[in-house]
Amino acid sequence: PKITYRVGGDSTTVDAAVGTSLMQLALQNAVSGIVAECGGNAMCATCHVYVEDGPVDRLADVGAAEDEMLDCTMSPREPNSRLSCQIPMTDEIDGLVVRVADEQH
Numbered sequence: 189p190k191i192t193y194r195v196g197g198d199s200t201t202v203d204a205a206v207g208t209s210l211m212q213l214a215l216q217n218a219v220s221g222i223v224a225e226c227g228g229n230a231m232c233a234t235c236h237v238y239v240e241d242g243p244v245d246r247l248a249d250v251g252a253a254e255d256e257m258l259d260c261t262m263s264p265r266e267p268n269s270r271l272s273c274q275i276p277m278t279d280e281i282d283g284l285v286v287r288v289a290d291e292q293h
């Protein structure tokens with residue numbers, strides 16, 4: 189499955205291994221703008237992305253911890269805001285497009 193990250197005016201599409209998170213995948217592929225201070229525990233809100241395109245409705249719902257941290261993002265929270273560490277890579281979300289938030293902390 190593939191995921192596209194938009195960062196500023198650029199976009200990068202990467203091949204994803206199922207089981208990693210969208211945060212890990214971004215770091216592994218040197219996608220800029222993801223800080224991920226807490227290492228993927230829904231405790232820092234520095235892996236903020238906006239889900240923009242693709243199979244958006246196949247994403248799992250925002251969890252309670254994620255919801256709480258999304259109120260602490262540096263860039264404004266929008267209805268399509270997610271923490272990328274809380275999105276596991278699956279075949280179902282092949283083709284998803286996310287925009288990395290401009291400011292993470």
Ligand code: FES
Pocket residue numbers: 211223224225226227228229230231232233234235257271272273274
């Ligand atoms: Fe910290 Fe996602 S890496 S909340």
